[in-house]
Amino acid sequence: MTKLLFVTGAVVLAASICPPVGRAVAQGADKVMPPAMVGHMRGYVFTRFMFARPATDLATDCPQGLAMSLRDSFIAQLPPEDRPKAEQIKGFGPVGSMMLATDHPENGLKFEERKEPPANLSVAEREALFKDYIRHRRDPGRHTICNNPADYKGVGYRTIDHTGTGSGLNLDGTTDGHATATTCEHKKFTGADGTPGIDDQFWRVAGCIAVYRSGGLDWDSSIRTGDWAVLMELSTPKDGGPDGDVDVNFYSSKDSLTLDAAGKVPAGLSLEYIDDPQLIAKTHGRIERGVLTTEPVDFTYKYDNQIVHERWAFEGARFRLQIEPDGGLKGQMGAYADAEKFYNYTVKPQTIDGANSNNIDCPGFYAALHTLADGHRDPKTGVCSAISVAFDLQAIPAFIIHPQKTADAGTRVP
Amino acid sequence: MSRLLASCRVLTAFGLALSLSGCGPREPDTSGQAPVVQRLTEKQYRQVIADVFGDDIRVVGRFEPVVRKEGLIEVGTNAATVTPAGFEQFDTMARNIVSQLFAPDRRDRTVACKPAAASAPDDACAGQVLAKYGRLLFRRPLSSDELKARVAVAHQAATSSGSFYDGLQFALATELEMPEFLFRIDTAEADPDHPGKMRLDAYSKASRLSFLLWNAAPDDQLLSAAEKGDLNSERGLRQQVDRLLASPRLEAGIRGFFTDMLAFDGFENLAKDGMIYPAFNATVAADAQEQTLRTIVDLLVVRQGDYRDLFTTRRIFMDRVLGPIYYVPVAPKHGWVPYEFAESDPRAGLLSEISFTSLYAHPGQSSPTLRGKAVREIFLCQKVPAPPANVNFAVAQDTSNPDYKTARARLTAHRTNPTCAGCHRIMDPIGLALENFDGIGAFRMQENGAPIDASGELDGAHFANAKDLGKAIHDNPAAASCLVDTLSKYAGGQASVKGDREWMQWLNGRFVAERYRVPALLRTLALSNGFYAIAEPGKRTGLSTAALRPEDQR
Numbered sequence: 009m010t011k012l013l014f015v016t017g018a019v020v021l022a023a024s025i026c027p028p029v030g031r032a033v034a035q036g037a038d039k040v041m042p043p044a045m046v047g048h049m050r051g052y053v054f055t056r057f058m059f060a061r062p063a064t065d066l067a068t069d070c071p072q073g074l075a076m077s078l079r080d081s082f083i084a085q086l087p088p089e090d091r092p093k094a095e096q097i098k099g100f101g102p103v104g105s106m107m108l109a110t111d112h113p114e115n116g117l118k119f120e121e122r123k124e125p126p127a128n129l130s131v132a133e134r135e136a137l138f139k140d141y142i143r144h145r146r147d148p149g150r151h152t153i154c155n156n157p158a159d160y161k162g163v164g165y166r167t168i169d170h171t172g173t174g175s176g177l178n179l180d181g182t183t184d185g186h187a188t189a190t191t192c193e194h195k196k197f198t199g200a201d202g203t204p205g206i207d208d209q210f211w212r213v214a215g216c217i218a219v220y221r222s223g224g225l226d227w228d229s230s231i232r233t234g235d236w237a238v239l240m241e242l243s244t245p246k247d248g249g250p251d252g253d254v255d256v257n258f259y260s261s262k263d264s265l266t267l268d269a270a271g272k273v274p275a276g277l278s279l280e281y282i283d284d285p286q287l288i289a290k291t292h293g294r295i296e297r298g299v300l301t302t303e304p305v306d307f308t309y310k311y312d313n314q315i316v317h318e319r320w321a322f323e324g325a326r327f328r329l330q331i332e333p334d335g336g337l338k339g340q341m342g343a344y345a346d347a348e349k350f351y352n353y354t355v356k357p358q359t360i361d362g363a364n365s366n367n368i369d370c371p372g373f374y375a376a377l378h379t380l381a382d383g384h385r386d387p388k389t390g391v392c393s394a395i396s397v398a399f400d401l402q403a404i405p406a407f408i409i410h411p412q413k414t415a416d417a418g419t420r421v422p
Numbered sequence: 423m424s425r426l427l428a429s430c431r432v433l434t435a436f437g438l439a440l441s442l443s444g445c446g447p448r449e450p451d452t453s454g455q456a457p458v459v460q461r462l463t464e465k466q467y468r469q470v471i472a473d474v475f476g477d478d479i480r481v482v483g484r485f486e487p488v489v490r491k492e493g494l495i496e497v498g499t500n501a502a503t504v505t506p507a508g509f510e511q512f513d514t515m516a517r518n519i520v521s522q523l524f525a526p527d528r529r530d531r532t533v534a535c536k537p538a539a540a541s542a543p544d545d546a547c548a549g550q551v552l553a554k555y556g557r558l559l560f561r562r563p564l565s566s567d568e569l570k571a572r573v574a575v576a577h578q579a580a581t582s583s584g585s586f587y588d589g590l591q592f593a594l595a596t597e598l599e600m601p602e603f604l605f606r607i608d609t610a611e612a613d614p615d616h617p618g619k620m621r622l623d624a625y626s627k628a629s630r631l632s633f634l635l636w637n638a639a640p641d642d643q644l645l646s647a648a649e650k651g652d653l654n655s656e657r658g659l660r661q662q663v664d665r666l667l668a669s670p671r672l673e674a675g676i677r678g679f680f681t682d683m684l685a686f687d688g689f690e691n692l693a694k695d696g697m698i699y700p701a702f703n704a705t706v707a708a709d710a711q712e713q714t715l716r717t718i719v720d721l722l723v724v725r726q727g728d729y730r731d732l733f734t735t736r737r738i739f740m741d742r743v744l745g746p747i748y749y750v751p752v753a754p755k756h757g758w759v760p761y762e763f764a765e766s767d768p769r770a771g772l773l774s775e776i777s778f779t780s781l782y783a784h785p786g787q788s789s790p791t792l793r794g795k796a797v798r799e800i801f802l803c804q805k806v807p808a809p810p811a812n813v814n815f816a817v818a819q820d821t822s823n824p825d826y827k828t829a830r831a832r833l834t835a836h837r838t839n840p841t842c843a844g845c846h847r848i849m850d851p852i853g854l855a856l857e858n859f860d861g862i863g864a865f866r867m868q869e870n871g872a873p874i875d876a877s878g879e880l881d882g883a884h885f886a887n888a889k890d891l892g893k894a895i896h897d898n899p900a901a902a903s904c905l906v907d908t909l910s911k912y913a914g915g916q917a918s919v920k921g922d923r924e925w926m927q928w929l930n931g932r933f934v935a936e937r938y939r940v941p942a943l944l945r946t947l948a949l950s951n952g953f954y955a956i957a958e959p960g961k962r963t964g965l966s967t968a969a970l971r972p973e974d975q976r
Contacts, residue, residue: 046751263755270700276746280755407751 041275041335044405049241049257051408052337053265055273057238058228060208060340060398061221062175062200069168070216076164077367078153078360084163154360157351157374165372166216167380171195176208176398177326177342179383187385192392194382207342210350210397213376219366227313232273234264235312239281241408242293242300251295256302256327258289259408260310273404275335280409282310286319293327300337302327307343316357321349323384323394329401337403344383344394351377449950450928453921454620454957455914457608460499463488465678467604469638471519474558475532479522483515488687492917493799493908495682500915504604516598524591533590540587543580548590549573555594560602561632561639562625563649572597606633606915610956620956624648627659627954634913635666635944637678656949663948667941676723676940677715683800683908686711688781694862695786701747702780702862709743710776710863716758717775728938729905733771733801733892736763747776747864768858768865771892773797776863783861787821790829790853797852801895803904806849827872830854851878855891902938906930909940913947925952 043050066074076084084091153160174197180188183205187193197206214220231237239259245252259281268274281288291305304324311318322343329339345353351374355363363370377395384394462470464485471481486508489498504512523532533551537544552572556564564572572593580589597603606629613621622630628640628648640648644662652658666672681687689711694702716739721727727735740761745752748769752759763769772778773793782792798804820832857874860866868874876887883894895901906929911917918926929946936942947953 042749044749044751268700269696269703272700274701274746276749278742278745278752280753407745409751409753 039334041405043335044276044407046407046409048244049255049408050244051279051406052240052242052403053261053273053277053279053406054238054240054401054403055231055265056228056400056402057231057341058226058400059214059220060175060211060400061215061224062173062197062211063222064173066221068170068172070166072166073216074218075166075216075367075372076369078364078369081163081165081369081372152360154356154358154363154370157355157371160371163369163372165369165376167376168212168215169195171197173198173200174206174208174211175199175340175400176206176211176396177328177340178203178205179207179324179326179342179344179396181205185382187390189387190383190385192382192385192390194380194396206398207382207396208398209380209382209395210345210377212380213373213395217367217373219368225366230311230313231265232267232271234266235314236310237261237265237279238309239279239406239408240403245295251297254293254295254300256291256293256300258291258305258307258309260284260287262411275404276407278407278409280411283411289325295331298331300327300329300331300339311353318353318357320353321346322397327401329403335405337401339401341399341401343397343399345397346384347377347381347393347395350395350397447928447931449952450924452925452952452955453919454952454955455916457610457622457626457956458500458606458915459608460496460606460915461502461504462604462606463495463499465681466633466637466639469674470559473638473641474555475519475523479519481515482518483511485511490685490687492911493683493685493803494912495687496912496915497917499606509599512599512604513595516595519598520591520595523594524587529587533587537586541584542586543577543589544586545573545577547586548576548580548593551590552576552593552597556597557645558639558642559597560600561606561629561645568602608956613955618958620958621951622954622956624651624653627653628662630913630953631663631666631948634679634948635663635675636669636671637675638671660949663945666948667945672941673719673723675944676719679909679912680715680718681711682912684714684777685781685796685800686777692781693785694780698786699860699862701864705743706747706776706862707780709741710780712758713739713741713744714772714775714777717772720760722940726939726941729940729943730896730901730938733773733896733901734889735772736765736767736770737761738763738775744776747862749865768887768889770889771896773856773892773895774859774863774888779856779859779863780861784819786861787819788829788857788859788861790857791849792853793856794849794851794853797895798848800908801904802898802900803907804848804900821870827870828874829857829869830875831872852880852891854878855885856888858888902933903930905940906933906943909943909947913953921957922952925950 044052176197176199178196180191182188182191183196185191185194185196185205185207194207194209195212196204197208197211198204199206217224219225237260239261241255241257241259243255245254262280262282263278265273265277265279286308287310289305289307291303293300293302302325304326306321306323307325308319308321311320322341322345325341325343327339327341329337332338355368355370355373358366358368360370378393381392381395383392383396385392467485468481471479486502486505488495489502491498491501522528533547534554535547535550537547549569553564553569556569556572560568575596576589576593578589579592580586583589583592601607608626608630609623610620610626611623613619625640625645625648628644631653632638632640632644643665647653647658647662650658653662689707692707696702717735717737718732720737720739721731721735722729738761739758740748740750740752741758742752742755750761750763752761768774778796779788779793782796783789784792795806798806823832825831855876855878857869858865858867858876866874878885878891880891880894881898881900883897885891885894907918907926910922910926910929929943929950929952932946933943936946
């Protein structure tokens with residue numbers, strides 16, 4: 009056995025010595041997650057990082073009902089005499105059973121021939137065929153209704169238009185959404201607690217699509233399957249008390265999260281971040297009475313979900329996070345996302361089949377993103393190209409490992 | 423002689439280890455041990471197969487349950503038998519092993535000689551192969567009659583199968599099924615240096631040495647030394663002992679001993695309630711054992727440290743699996759990294775490691791009683807009587823009783839029963855000191871919202887918490903003498919008896935003089951006469967003394 013260097017632990021476990029910042033240890037104190045300290049920085053991993061979806065009533069949000077699916081929108085555009093025949097084709101179940109007229113930029117109203125895979129294929133051959141199919145359907149160079157949504161019309165697409173209850177942060181500083189030097193005029197939501205001036209134009213775009221609403225898809229479930237995670241470091245308030253100014257760093261995790269026997273991410277995981285400047289964001293913040301608010305920061309994170317591998321970039325991201333009695337964090341991020349890129353992140357990678365099965369009408373979705381864009385205003389044209397979006401967040405303590413500075417985990421001694 | 427004594431005084435004055443200079447009290451006679459027959463443990467079986475045939479040979483099969491006697495499996499192996507079902511398993515394993523050895527791509531490596539004809543018996547070639555492997559498997563050369571019998575088996579099987587190799591394969595499998603392989607059998611002979619007394623023969627000596635220091639069968643070099651009679655000379659024995667101690671394989675020996683002493687086989691059946699302890703799983707259990715064994719090897723072998731420091735050391739090894747339970751950062755994604763707890767950290771020493779706190783706990787809660795009992799029995803060699811059959815554990819186990827939120831409160835109520843109080847008085851103070859570690863060893867300050875009081879007292883030493891308890895055990899003379907006693911039992915496969923008392927005192931004294939260095943203790947033991955002395959038939963009597971008398975511990 010070679011002689012090894014030892015790392016001195018810098019972690020003080022006793023909750024009484026180092027309680028969660030800003031909160032007294034409350035009931036169930038033996039289940040409080042202590043801070044995960046490396047040096048003077050507390051680490052967290054976000055276990056929830058998902059589009060905000062307020063618990064609002066569908067009838068209020070979308071009086072005309074949910075937005076039509078790609079299939080239904082397509083059929084609605086057919087000549088009336090063709091619609092009954094088209095209705096007989098149900099869904100996208102068998103792969104390739106229904107391919108929309110994606111090769112017809114003129115919005116040709118035809119169904120492509122159904123292509124059956126050759127019989128008696130081996131498993132490997134079937135897998136190869138499937139991969140080829142996926143590659144083909146996701147080929148960004150191929151002209152399809154979801155690759156080129158601007159070339160098509162969205163029929164029956166619906167958005168949220170009211171100024172009632174919503175969820176998110178006030179990004180433009182106005183309470184009525186009037187145009188500013190950097191933003192376009194837009195409607196505001198009111199928070200469930202009465203907070204005025206909430207910006208979340210993305211919710212207007214997506215809120216009438218079932219999978220985006222409460223009970224729909226967990227878009228961030230791939231965090232818990234270990235595909236991606238956002239990490240955060242928080243310095244100890246400079247005056248040493250529970251409140252005060254702090255440094256806040258965001259990273260994308262290089263390591264997969266693991267789950268415990270209860271299917272939850274345990275506190276205290278050691279997670280290294282990806283040492284890529286594009287995926288590192290540093291800003292300042294302030295903790296007041298157990299609430300962290302950060303200054304705006306441009307923030308990009310790595311998002312992986314099955315066949316989707318993207319980097320989601322946001323401008324002017326602000327975080328508001330409550331420090332919970334159990335030592336975790338809960339709150340929101342509000343930010344602007346480039347409308348064109350955001351379409352590419354959220355819809356384009358899904359394939360036509362995926363978009364359809366999620367009831368996303370690509371042309372309608374795309375058009376709404378641009379129509380409702382409220383940020384990044386072009387001073388010459390007055391057109392906005394970025395859209396405000398809110399995310400619901402939850403985080404638990406985790407030890408953040410710096411890739412090139414393992415000594416941060418402690419002090420090496422001979 | 424006077425010069426030697428003078429040197430001893432000088433060395434002693436400088437506090438150097440007496441053993442290194444050969445100084446110190448003369449080794450007293452012992453009553454001698456009984457020759458024992460010990461069944462190979464699973465670990466030993468697998469190690470022998472790897473050593474003899476190569477570590478690419480897979481051992482597939484189920485081993486019969488082990489028996490723990492005097493706190494050790496190694497002692498229990500002298501009472502272990504092979505049941506018919508167990509023999510079937512050994513038979514299956516043997517056939518599977520030889521089928522790998524005689525696979526087309528490996529056969530020529532297994533059989534160095536070429537038979538005259540592949541379709542007929544060749545006794546000469548078969549004899550070479552069976553003698554070569556038999557010597558390593560039986561840990562001694564096969565006698566002429568034994569070899570003849572194995573060759574006859576090969577001959578007969580080759581004739582009936584029409585294949586020399588099939589016949590040899592079958593005969594080699596029978597060697598793997600014979601008691602001479604499956605059991606370590608002590609053989610005694612008259613001791614020419616002590617007329618009228620018995621000692622182990624050289625091959626038995628070689629086995630004892632090798633299983634003690636490497637947890638493996640003797641290698642070719644050690645068997646050759648036995649064959650030449652070197653192990654019966656002081657110089658020859660010292661050469662081999664020092665060779666074995668200097669080998670990297672000493673780590674396996676240390677691991678084998680402490681795995682047995684700490685009763686890590688208990689992990690095989692350890693279950694935790696997933697609802698209460700979702701962080702615990704089989705990987706945590708395996709890594710917890712590995713963590714402790716790495717820490718032990720690092721302290722005792724790599725750094726040649728004081729055994730007693732195991733109870734106080736802040737140096738440990740960590741991996742990402744255990745990191746969340748210890749709640750510490752672990753930089754490497756894979757593998758182990760040395761870690762040192764901060765001085766202010768509540769953890770230090772083996773008793774605060776997950777391997778101990780999780781193993782000695784209930785599936786859904788900690789257990790001061792199990793932990794206290796384990797400390798008394800494993801580390802202090804003090805036997806705790808079994809509870810009476812009609813004991814009522816209702817109060818002690820009801821963690822939801824709002825009147826008794828902590829284990830201390832529950833056990834205090836439990837001890838109102840005078841039948842229970844006697845034993846709990848010696849177990850609970852120790853176990854309660856570890857109450858800051860829950861049923862899987864995660865740190866906690868409170869139980870059911872009530873603060874945990876971890877203070878107590880051990881043999882007059884008061885402590886406030888687990889770290890203080892570790893210090894109290896470190897300073898308790900029984901800790902060191904217990905290790906000596908346990909190691910002695912492990913080495914000989916049997917408990918010490920009254921007639922060993924003076925010898926045990928001597929061994930204990932040497933351990934103290936050697937500043938509690940375990941490799942030095944192993945050397946002393948391995949070079950001692952007592953380790954190889956065999957009692958005259960019917961003379962090994964007296965009650966088993968699991969521990970020395972208190973006055974002997976000092």
